[in-house]
Structure formats: structure tokens, C-alpha cells
């Protein structure tokens with residue numbers, strides 16, 4: 151079903167296969183090293199990170215459906231088969247339980263597999279291995295067997311693909327001890343976190359987003375350096391503010407930033423935290439921000455109950471209860487399987503307006519609850 | 524007892540010695556009928572021009588071909604027995620032929636219309652078309668009763684149509700409208716119709732197979748435990764070659780044979796799983812062989828020939844209905860379009876595509892009907908015209924149908940909406956008249 155890159159003629163979106171220009175200089179190269187001199191799509195960021203880590207360490211290999219000859223269902227592995235050959239870029243049959251377990255077994259023996267799920271939805275067929283074989287082995291073996299493996303692929307809602315293909319697994323995996331769960335937003339995140347994940351000695355669930363793959367972000371020379379790596383477990387303040395804290399991850403960071411811009415025009419200064427790491431969660435960054443702004447809005451695409459927002463709220467209530475000036479607000483996907491019809495799909499997912507409205511509510515510029523989208 | 528019958532089922536497909544397979548043409552309609560003929564012309568994967576990376580694989584393939592030829596003989600035996608008894612030499616009656624032809628034309632035209640509508644932005648997401656594989660859907664499903672069940676994959680529009688779901692309801696579903704067979708909630712990959720016993724539309728590889736096996740289990744249970752003596756309902760599970768590498772397939776072959784369930788596992792082997800050639804994905808490309816391995820008949824049939832598919836389907840469905848247990852049928856077919864409408868389809872060799880395009884199942888049936896005076900050119904044209912009208916009507920209907928209302932978002936999550944729980948006011952949340960105005964915001 152695979153999408154594999156949407157090429158709707160009428161939709162006109164930028165052709166996702168425009169992979170030719172890997173790094174597009176935004177300004178003339180003669181200007182020298184300006185920090186934001188270059189731009190890169192998230193797809194290129196992931197591809198270059200994989201490429202560099204495979205080139206740096208022969209123990210790193212990539213396996214999954216269509217990662218080789220097809221160049222990846224979403225072209226993340228483009229060019230890697232040619233460069234590293236079929237021994238290190240393995241096209242698997244459609245058997246998530248099988249190849250995920252094989253990846254885990256290889257990691258027991260010191261290899262560093264990167265297992266691609268065509269989408270994270272399909273990881274449900276492999277969950278036994280992610281949770282039982284990967285996440286618990288270091289503990290059960292009393293540290294004798296570590297599992298340096300990365301499970302990666304697009305997560306969360308895509309567009310128009312219905313209930314089985316549109317789901318966020320952040321809360322699912324983040325509730326499991328022994329796993330590290332990362333969710334990049336920008337190209338910088340994608341490069342830095344994927345490199346960190348591959349170098350990490352523990353199993354990492356790496357949640358990408360299909361709808362971000364084609365998005366372009368400015369990228370600094372430092373991030374382009376092959377030694378670049380981001381720390382696991384540290385959030386990033388994407389935008390500083392003083393009136394309300396908005397936490398988000400993955401695609402929702404972009405929505406939160408847009409909401410912050412709208413709020414700024416209305417005199418509300420929002421601080422946007424890009425979580426980057428869902429587990430471990432940077433409780434310090436979140437609480438420090440809430441202690442400053444005294445208000446919290448959490449945003450995620452996943453389901454409300456026992457979600458990432460729920461965990462963040464619990465942390466803030468536990469650590470910073472006395473600092474809160476308003477009830478916390480949680481923006482989540484609707485508590486229903488994703489509908490197919492486009493109009494229902496839209497109201498099932500958080501929108502920028504919802505974040506704006508909730509932030510205003512938190513700042514006591516309430517609008518009635520019934521109007522919540 | 525079960526073991527004994529399983530054993531005889533195994534025998535059913537025991538390959539005959541190779542040397543007995545050569546002189547078996549006994550029928551003047553052999554071009555449509557004699558599976559031997561098919562075997563040599565479209566022999567296993569000779570149709571695939573796929574070049575393998577590993578040299579050893581081609582050796583394998585060669586081996587596979589000779590095995591396949593012998594195995595198909597078992598099918599021809601089945602068919603031969605039938606033939607002796609029948610009074611006419613024709614493989615299909617006029618009425619049956621016209622019905623199957625109409626169903627195949629409907630399937631093809633519906634999918635072509637979907638492509639147009641997708642490019643016009645009327646439907647969205649992943650849309651997987653069935654062009655080229657019509658002989659399988661029509662050959663099998665048109666033999667079913669309304670009470671029999673069909674379980675499909677994401678490539679499900681045509682299975683739905685063959686099972687009798689109206690084109691209007693399928694088209695409208697694809698447009699995301701309330702008049703769709705799932706009120707716009709399911710979409711292209713998730714067609715359901717209780718009335719027609721279409722049990723889905725499963726988008727994950729392999730997951731439809733256990734569900735279908737469960738449906739077959741319920742038929743047996745109703746007959747044997749609930750004493751509904753007339754419950755002889757059969758379930759057909761449709762899935763692709765790529766899916767046959769998934770564990771759920773093997774798990775269910777085992778249980779279906781173990782419990783002698785009334786199910787037919789129909790593999791639509793179109794040689795590709797997205798961009799993964801079947802030959803690169805599986806250690807032994809002959810899927811039908813997995814039947815005997817689990818104690819059930821395994822049959823390979825030319826899936827581009829609806830008459831052959833029908834013969835095999837009759838036998839397999841009959842076995843299931845008589846309580847003789849499951850059958851695995853591998854239909855060798857081909858999809859004429861990319862994997863989905865978003866697939867650039869760059870890996871399949873044009874020569875391979877041309878090879879199968881020349882074996883278009885609709886053209887073949889048309890030729891057979893005309894050559895055997897089962898239908899005139901004009902009669903077939905009339906069917907094509909009728910289907911054009913059906914589709915025009917379906918699109919118009921879908922276009923004019925209303926979008927789901929906002930309140931629909933929270934409907935159908937539970938059969939009992941008290942599943943949404945009790946709100947802060949102590950009342951069931953669903954009892955609040957304003958409940959459906961929100962988005963189940965907790």
C-alpha cells in the first residue's frame with residue numbers, strides 16, 4: 151500500500167523524489183560560513199546520517215522491506231544499496247516478526263542493525279521482539295547482552311490512509327522500560343538523533359514522519375559535519391517565550407511554532423519545546439519552562455488516554471504544581487480510530503487553531519470548550 | 524479420522540511421475556482447459572524476466588519448473604473427471620459466461636475510473652488497483668452464495684464488487700461520503716459489507732488470513748456445536764505472493780488443516796510485492812506446495828484464465844462445503860498497473876509487462892465466448908455499455924452524496940458507546956447531547 155511517496159498529479163506538492171540536489175545552498179557560497187547558509191530536507195538528513203554511520207562502522211547494516219532495489223518505500227535509503235551492496239542493505243520478505251527478531255539476534259552478537267519498518271504501523275507485527283527480545287535482554291542477562299539496534303520508519307498520521315495506517319506509537323513504546331524513543335522534527339534533529347541512535351548501545355525506537363520527509367530546513371555547517379550527534383534525552387527550546395509553554399514532538403513542533411507566531415501577534419509569548427526524546431523525557435527542560443511561564447499546553451497526534459501529554463502533565467503536577475497558574479491543556483488526536491473521509495480526518499487531528507485556542511484558554515482568554523475542534 | 528482424511532488430501536496433489544505427464548491432451552478445448560498446456564506456456568515464473576542477484580536461485584527456479592509441471596497434473600485429473608460426466612464439451616454455459624464477463628468488465632472499468640478520480644483528487648491516500656487480476660476475483664467469488672464470506676486485503680475494491688457490493692457504495696466509500704459501504708470511515712483499503720459477507724479490507728500483510736480462518740471456524744462451529752445443520756458456508760481468503768512469506772499464512776494453513784475448516788486460501792501470485800520480486804523474496808517460489816506440506820491440497824492454476832480458475836475454484840469450494848477441509852490455490856496472475864497509484868513502478872521489466880498484457884484475462888474470455896458461439900460481439904458490447912452506465916451512475920452518486928457530518932466522528936467506535944466512559948459529572952459521556960460536537964477530548 152505503499153505509498154511510497156505521493157505523486158498526485160493534481161495535488162501539485164513538491165516531488166518528493168527531487169533527491170538530486172542533496173544540499174541546496176540558500177546563499178552564494180562566497181559568503182562563507184554563515185550558520186544558516188544551507189538547507190536540507192528531512193529525507194536527505196536521514197539518508198546522509200545512515201550513509202555516514204554505515205561508512206564509519208562496518209557493523210552497521212540496514213534491513214527492511216524495499217530498502218534496497220526500490221531505494222526505500224519513502225526513498226530514505228536511496229543510493230545505499232549501490233554504495234554498500236546487498237550484504238549490508240538487505241531487502242527482506244514481508245515478515246516483520248521474523249526480520250525484526252533476526253535484527254535483534256544480530257545485535258546480541260555485536261552487530262548494529264538498523265531495522266526499517268515501512269511504516270511504524272507494521273511494527274505491531276514485530277512488537278514481541280522490540281519489547282521482549284530487545285528491550286528486556288540487557289536487564290534479564292544482568293548486563294551481559296546489550297542490544298544496539300535501531301528500529302526506524304515513519305510514524306503517526308499520514309494522509310487519507312485510514313485507521314490502520316495512521317497511528318502514533320510514541321506513547322506505546324515510551325511506556326516500555328529498556329527502550330529509548332526518539333522523534334525528530336527538523337533536519338538537524340533527524341541527522342543528530344539518528345546518528346546518536348545508531349551509536350547508542352541500547353535499542354532505540356526512532357519515529358520519523360512521512361509528511362515531514364520532503365520538508366526543507368536550514369542546516370548549519372556543524373550539523374553537516376559527519377561527527378555531529380545530538381544527546382539522547384535532551385529537549386530543545388525551539389522558541390523562547392514567557393507566557394505559556396507548548397510541548398510538542400515530530401510534526402506537531404511545526405504546528406506549535408505556527409501557533410506561537412499567531413499568539414505573538416496577539417501579545418502572547420509562547421515558549422515551544424521540541425521534545426526530541428520521548429523516552430527518556432527531558433523533565434528538567436519541561437519543568438524549568440513551566441516554572442517560568444506558569445502555563446502548559448501539550449500537543450501530540452496520538453490518542454489522549456495514557457499519552458505523552460498525560461505523562462508530561464503528571465511530571466509537571468508532581469514537580470511544579472505550585473507554579474501552575476492555569477489548568478494544563480492537552481491537545482491530542484481524537485479518541486477514535488483514524489477516519490478515512492478527509493473532513494473527518496481533519497477534525498480527528500490537532501490543528502494549529504486548536505493549539506492557539508488552548509494556549510489562549512490557558513492564558514485566561516477563554517473561548518467555550520464546546521467550540522474545541 | 525481427521526488424520527486419515529488429511530492424508531488422502533495430501534495424496535490428492537502427490538506429483539505424478541514426470542514421464543506420465545506428456546501425453547495428456549485429450550480435449551479439444553485444451554487451450555483453455557488443459558493445465559498442462561498452461562504450465563508449459565506460462566510455466567511457473569518463466570513469465571518473469573526478473574534477473575536474480577544470486578546464481579543459485581536460477582538453478583532453483585529450474586527445479587521448480589519441472590516440479591510444478593508434474594503437480595498441475597493433479598488438477599487436470601480433477602477437471603477430467605468432471606468433464607467425462609458433463610454432457611457438453613463447453614467449460615461454461617452462456618449464462619455463466621455472460622455473468623462472469625460482466626463481472627470482469629465491471630472490475631476493470633471500476634478500477635480505471637478510480638485512477639481517473641484519484642488524479643482528480645476525488646479519492647486519496649493509498650489506492651491499489653486490481654487491473655489484470657480479474658479472473659481470480661470473478662472466477663472464485665461468482666461461485667459463492669451470499670452467506671459465504673470473503674476476506675480481502677488493501678486491494679479490495681474488485682473483491683467487493685464481485686461479492687455483490689454495489690458499485691455506488693464502493694465508489695462513494697472511496698470518495699469519503701456517507702453513502703459509502705462504510706460511510707466514508709473505512710476507505711480504499713477497508714471495504715466491509717455485512718450484508719454481502721465481505722469481512723474486510725485488511726491493510727496489513729497477513730492479518731486477513733487468520734480472520735478468514737476464524738470465519739471458517741465459525742461455520743463449522745455453528746454446524747457442529749450450535750447444530751445449525753444447514754450451515755455449510757465457505758470462506759475465501761485472498762492475499763498476495765508477498766504475504767505467503769508471513770508467518771500468519773503458515774500458522775493458519777496448519778490450523779485450517781488440523782481442524783478441517785471450510786476455507787479456500789486463494790493466493791493471487793502477481794509475481795511482485797511492491798518492488799520485491801517473488802523470486803527474491805521466497806526460498807521456494809512454488810506457493811501451492813505449502814498446501815501438501817500442511818496436509819491439504821495445493822493447486823497451481825493459470826490466474827489469467829477465468830475458466831481454469833473457475834474449475835479449480837468449484838472443486839475447492841465444493842470440498843470446503845462438503846466438510847472435506849481447506850485447499851490452497853495459487854493463481855499465477857499479474858497486475859497491469861503499479862502497486863498503488865503512488866508507485867512509480869520502475870522495477871518491473873517492460874518485456875515482462877508485455878508478456879502478461881498479451882494474456883489479458885478479459886480478452887481471453889471474450890475470444891472463447893465468441894469462438895464457441897456462446898455470445899456475439901454485440902452481446903458483449905452491450906455488457907460493456909451497461910457497465911459504462913453503471914460507473915457513470917456510481918460516480919455521479921458518489922459526487923452528489925453528502926460528506927459525513929461532524930457528529931459521525933464519534934460514532935461506531937464502540938457497539939456500546941458507554942465505552943467512552945463516565946464524565947466528571949457522573950453521567951455516561953455519550954449521554955450528553957453535546958457529546959458528538961466535540962472530538963472525544965478527554
Ligand SMILES: Cc1ncc(C[n+]2csc(CCOP(=O)(O)OP(=O)(O)O)c2C)c(N)n1
Pocket residue numbers: 151152215244246268272275678726727728729762763764765766767791793795796797862
Ligand atoms: C505487516 C505489513 N508490512 C508491510 C506492509 C506494506 N505492504 C503493503 S502491500 C505490500 C506488498 C504485498 O505484496 P503481495 O502480498 O504480493 O500483494 P500484492 O500487493 O502484490 O497484491 C507491502 C510490503 C503491510 N501492508 N503490512
Ligand SMILES: [Mg+2]
Pocket residue numbers: 763764765791792793794795796797
Ligand atoms: Mg504480489
